[in-house]
Amino acid sequence: MEEQVVLVSENDEVLGLMDKMQAHKNGILHRAFSVFLFNQKGEMLLQKRAANKYHSPNQWTNAVCSHPRHNETYLEGAQRRMKEELGIEAVLSPKFHFLYKAEVGQNLWEHELDHVFTGDFNGEVHMNPDEVSEVRYITMEALEKEMIAKPEHFTEWFKIILKEYKEHL
Template sequence: MEEYVVLVNSEDTVLGLMEKQQAHINGLLHRAFSVFLFNDKGEMLLQKRASEKYHSPSQWTNAVCSHPRDGESYLNGAQRRLKEELGIETELSEKFNFIYKADVGGGLWEHELDYVFTGTYSADFNLNHNEVEEVRYISMKDLDQEISDYPERFTEWFKIILEEYKHNF
């Protein structure tokens, strides 16, 4: 099944739809969301992307990052992907949004108007292994050190969004 992203301008006005991979090839601005989940110790949940993903395979990233469907709110899209990727439900709070552009290799770009949500979750997962290889929690201090030591292990957009998150909190 082909997936489409919602193309927008910088004011989030819808310009149309485009097949997801084509939008990433063209580097066109589209809607996206990112979810940061924390456990009761304040550690951040990371997911390792499945090795079959068409870009950024087997790299660590935030709990969930994806695109709302046409007519779907950012929040509903984020909750849908939590269920589809991690097999969980939890309450989310919108924290901020911003625009970024990142070269993700292979001639592909992430150019997104990204809405960032946070939530807490400390129970079990039911991973969709077509999407996620594994998950783990990590302290922010250890995460900063690991990104500094091994930046290639993390998705380009996660590094950008994490810095933006730190500036907003």
């Protein structure tokens, strides 16, 4: 069964459910969350999306980005996906939310009401190879330089979310 996303208005009023692929083909606004995790040195955890992902394969992005399920809070979804993708748990704090729309290739769009969470993590990652091919920590300074030098190595939504994140510091 195709995974569904929760369609919402700009005020986060639920409008219904739709197959995830259909929502991405049509660029329809839906709920999402993004997780930024940092180690004790203040470095950000990045994941490289698996090669078999239907969009943005083999690109670096923040620790976790996904969609809450119907009747699941943003936080519950973020905690679920940390376990499913990285095999980890961390205490998360809500930071902000915002709307964005980005083309992600193959005529697909992310049009999301995105809730951003942060947390600390210093343990071992147990990657799900269907979701993630690599992880690494990076300083914000090194990340900014790499994103300028090789923007094609990063997901479109991560570029947008990181800019928003820096504005909310």
